[in-house]
Amino acid sequence: MVTVTEALDIISAVVKATREQRNCPLEQALDHVLAESIYSPINMPPFQQSAMDGYALSMHESLNYRVVGEVAAGSSNNPSLKPGEAVRIFTGAPVPDSANSIVIQEKVTRKDEVLVLDDAPQEGANIRPVGEQLSKGDVVLAAGTRLSPASLGLLAGVGVSAVPVYKKPRVAIVVTGDELKAAGEELSRGQIYESNGLMLSAALKDKAYVDTFVLKAEDKLDTLTKTLEKAFEAAEVVLVSGGISVGDYDFVNEALSHLGVKTHFYKVKQKPGKPLLFGTKDQQMVFALPGNPASALNCFYVYVHLALKLWEGDAEASISFRQATITADFNKKGDRAQFLKAKIGANNTVEILNGQASSMLQSFAVADALVYMEEDMGFVAKNTSVRYLKID
16 A cells, blocks of 8 residues: 555656657647747837827837827837837837837827827837847747647747647546446346446546547446456547446456556555556556546546646656635544545635545535545544645
8 A cells, every 4th residue: 555645756757748749730739748848930019019099109208209100919010210200100000110209198188180299208118129029949838848829829929820739548448237227228136327437437537538439337246357458459548437346246457467467555544546557558548436436526626637748748747736715624534535525615725525435426526625634634624734635
């Protein structure tokens, strides 16, 4: 058995970025990770640009100017201004080469073509110089950057239309348990509805891993082994739900061993989710998750998501714990670390919810955080600062 910290360290050491890349149009690149650094093909802005609506001036000693024209955004007009002359200009428009200041429209009085300034202008005011944001050849975004809406806008703004990204993994979800029935079917005594397949598939899609599929496996070693073999043939990442504990019908560990999976750890000193296995098979990876729904989802957020980000080459892949104060006393029992379903509140507080059992999803359904109680913690008083993982 390993600790939470040891499990995270093992995943971080073992999982390497995939070598598979593709050239991806920006329209499809959201939440992908750059495989190579992107260099700006242009200066940004590529010309002197007005930062405000107002008047571009060729400065002289008087506060009076003569308006001789107009330059709108997108205009190629480049009037030659003499000292004492001005043009009406708008935000984003190219500043005439002969202008050396822009005064905002709220600071002038205009009558016909005569412009009177409230104050003496400052040289360079409200002018964005060429290359203020990026010079040609600068790194726009480094390899390993996960692409956000803002980063896509930045790339488009320098004229990039497609970028090399790491391929996202295909993920197989193998659901075990002869007691499980599909929603809508009639339940017999001892049967329950299967929920982990849908839940894990939705969790993956919520994190932008959309290429997923679910396989159902019987609680028999031979059929389970064949189902897992099929999963490894079709996917880079395999998630197994259930069958990883020590019951008479828990065959997942044995089946994975038959398929040549190298186990890096089995069982984590935590609650929920103690019976967790992480392994690799060549360049593929597998997580065998507990069958209890809350345990499985907890392990997804803490361990699986980290491994997926590492596989994608995300340079900032890590578990990012935040700090908040708890709203009520909590008494942690036992010597295992705990992840507690919680709700983030106002004023940097977090509320630990009722219904913490590993089988209960009702509290998870309204949770947006997991409070992390370390092994050596016991009674934790109200208003104590604790660490939590944001999960929404």
